Amino acid sequence: MAVPQLYYFDLRGFGEYIRLLYLDNKIEFEDIRYNIGGEEWPEVKKKMIFGQMPALKHNGQEIAQTGAILHLNGSNEEEATFLGMFFEGVRDSRMKYVRFIYVDEETRENLVQKTLPEHLANFEKLFKIHSGDFIIGNKTNYADYILFEELDVYHHLDAKILDKFPSLKAFWERMWKRPNLKSYLEKRDADRVFINAIEKGLD
Known part of the structure; x- marks a missing residue:
């Protein structure tokens, strides 16, 4: 096949x-x-x-x-809805970042100090609703990967941006250590693969 x-x-x-x-x-x-x-x-x-x-x-x-x-849904309708909500919330956060990168909608300082932390505070609360290492329990779902990638992107903007959100920071660190991802992520960083079509604000 x-x-x-x-x-x-x-x-x-x-x-x-x-x-x-x-x-x-x-x-x-x-x-x-x-x-x-x-x-x-x-x-x-x-x-x-x-x-x-x-x-x-x-x-x-x-x-x-x-x-x-x-789209890999949760084990029941409630979990599927929760994952969908989380997924769309992270996409909304990403669009704030995208507009900063491509259309100068706001300053880097405002994005890092106000806009993104407001989104991260919401994600931190949602993350704590279910126990376990991931958004729902101890098994990854599709929303975990979009959340991880966004946290990693925001960490490139500011290395301290996750410090006030311990659950999210622990999740981000845990994902970095996953055996099937670690070597890929390390190579991606070493190769300085572009996050966007332009590398604005990522010095």
């Missing part, structure tokens, strides 16, 4: 949530990356659903949209 093919740009962005989930769960996949501004993507774009990435192709089927690709 052919392995899934994940299509995204050669940066972290939204595709990184899926890569982390697949790597951590030992799901074999082909990581197909396109250079920003390269000649290949405009032609590939014409053939993609919605003309955007990430996209996943497997056994003749194409799936678009990050959430649809990641």
